[in-house]
Each structure stands twice: as structure tokens, then as C-alpha cells.
Amino acid sequence: MKIVAVCGMGIGTSVLLKMNAEKVLRTLGVDADVEAADIGVARGMARDAQIVLTSEEFASEIGDVPAQVIVIDNFFDLEEITTKLKAALPE
Amino acid sequence: MSRTLADELSDDAVILGAEAPDWRSAIRIAGDALTASGSTTDEYTAEMIRAVEELGPYIVIAPSIALAHSRPSPAVLKTGISWVSLAHPVEFGHAANDPVRLVVGLAAVDHDSHLTTMSNLAGVLSGDIDSLLEATNPEQLRALIRDNTQ
Numbered sequence: 450m451k452i453v454a455v456c457g458m459g460i461g462t463s464v465l466l467k468m469n470a471e472k473v474l475r476t477l478g479v480d481a482d483v484e485a486a487d488i489g490v491a492r493g494m495a496r497d498a499q500i501v502l503t504s505e506e507f508a509s510e511i512g513d514v515p516a517q518v519i520v521i522d523n524f525f526d527l528e529e530i531t532t533k534l535k536a537a538l539p540e
Numbered sequence: 541m542s543r544t545l546a547d548e549l550s551d552d553a554v555i556l557g558a559e560a561p562d563w564r565s566a567i568r569i570a571g572d573a574l575t576a577s578g579s580t581t582d583e584y585t586a587e588m589i590r591a592v593e594e595l596g597p598y599i600v601i602a603p604s605i606a607l608a609h610s611r612p613s614p615a616v617l618k619t620g621i622s623w624v625s626l627a628h629p630v631e632f633g634h635a636a637n638d639p640v641r642l643v644v645g646l647a648a649v650d651h652d653s654h655l656t657t658m659s660n661l662a663g664v665l666s667g668d669i670d671s672l673l674e675a676t677n678p679e680q681l682r683a684l685i686r687d688n689t690q
């Protein structure tokens with residue numbers, strides 16, 4: 450499974466999102482490769498990803514990709530990330 | 541061992557109880573602290589403000605917390621972080637997480653050099669930030685951060 454965490458610059462918010470998503474995935478026992486990306490390269494990377502994690506601002510900019518786009522409000526809220534990731538993960 | 545978040549925060553990089561009338565001022569204070577601690581030139585501060593003008597207030601990543609940053613550029617002299625607590629909460633225009641009480645400024649020379657710091661930051665900011673906001677001097681803040689760094 451490939452997950453892309455997207456932000457504007459690719460060094461700040463997406464890195465935090467990637468770290469916390471990895472924490473959640475470990476707890477859930479899900480084997481996934483999480484990458485951080487800036488919005489410029491995100492569209493390309495999202496093409497072969499199953500899930501895109503991002504903030505409200507970028508959700509619409511990612512455009513038409515096969516991946517499920519999940520909006521996270523609080524990047525530090527592991528419960529929010531867990532709930533939203535669980536809903537998006539295949540059974 | 542790599543430097544932890546508390547090591548990164550020199551006295552020059554910490555401004556507590558700052559007065560900022562609006563989000564641009566709040567980011568400018570965080571940028572000035574990065575410049576004062578030798579991480580960036582003034583141009584980086586302008587880049588951080590431009591990022592929000594162009595991309596929106598997405599840097600408000602959690603309730604009360606903004607992570608002001610731009611991308612690696614010649615305006616970044618070394619990887620570093622600044623910490624600005626605001627005397628009065630400031631609206632950044634974020635739908636879910638306004639108003640902001642803490643602005644963390646981040647400058648990175650590349651995509652990897654700041655990962656330990658970011659991991660520490662994630663740990664520290666996931667907890668209760670109220671006690672961090674009550675710090676009245678940089679040494680006290682560093683002690684609180686060390687207590688919350690695994």
C-alpha cells in the first residue's frame with residue numbers, strides 16, 4: 450500500500466503528517482509506504498497511491514486521482530488520523 | 541547523537557509572549573528569530589509570508605499551532621527552528637484550527653537534515669501545549685520540551 454502525505458513545500462507539514470500516519474499504521478498493524486510530497490509533485494505521486502493525506506487547502510488541488518483523498522484537520526491528533534485512515538483502508 | 545529540538549532552540553530563537561497584531565506580523569517575528577539565530581536571511585521571512593498568501597493558511601496544522609516555513613533555498617543558511625508564543629491569539633484564516641497561540645518557524649537546507657527535530661516536534665506538540673505556552677524564559681521552555689522528548 451502506498452500513501453502520500455501532501456503539503457505546500459514538502460518539508461514541514463507533510464513530514465509531520467507522514468510521521469504521525471506511520472505511527473498510526475504501526476499501531477493498526479498495516480504495512481504501508483508513506484511518502485511526503487509537495488503539491489507540485491503530489492499529483493504525479495498520487496497516481497499510483499491508494500491514499501492521499503493532506504489539509505483542506507490542497508484536497509481540491511490534487512485533482513482527479515484514483516487514490517482516496519483524506520483531509521486531516523489536526524495533524525497531531527492520532528485519533529483523528531486513526532479514524533479517517535481506518536475508514537479508507539481496505540478490509 | 542543528533543541534536544534534539546531543545547538543543548536547536550537557542551535563546552535568540554525563542555520569543556515568548558510576543559505582540560503580533562496579525563498573522564503576517566506573527567510570521568515575521570518567527571522569521572526574525574530564525575535570522576537572529578543564524579538560520580536564515582530576511583528573504584526567508586518574506587518567503588514564509590508569501591507561502592501563506594499563495595497557498596492559504598494550511599500551516600495552521602493543529603488547534604492554536606502554526607508551522608511557518610518555506611522550502612530549502614539560498615535564504616536558508618542552516619537548518620533551524622524558532623519558537624514564538626503570542627501574547628494574544630491571532631487569526632490566520634484557518635477553518636478548523638484558529639486562532640493561533642504558537643508559531644514555530646522552520647528552515648531546512650534539504651529534505652532530510654531536520655527529521656530528528658521534526659520527530660521531536662511531533663512528540664512535543666502532540667501533548668498538552670498549555671504548559672509550554674506558560675514558559676516565561678527560554679531555559680524553562682527547553683526544560684519542558686526535554687521532559688516531553690522521548
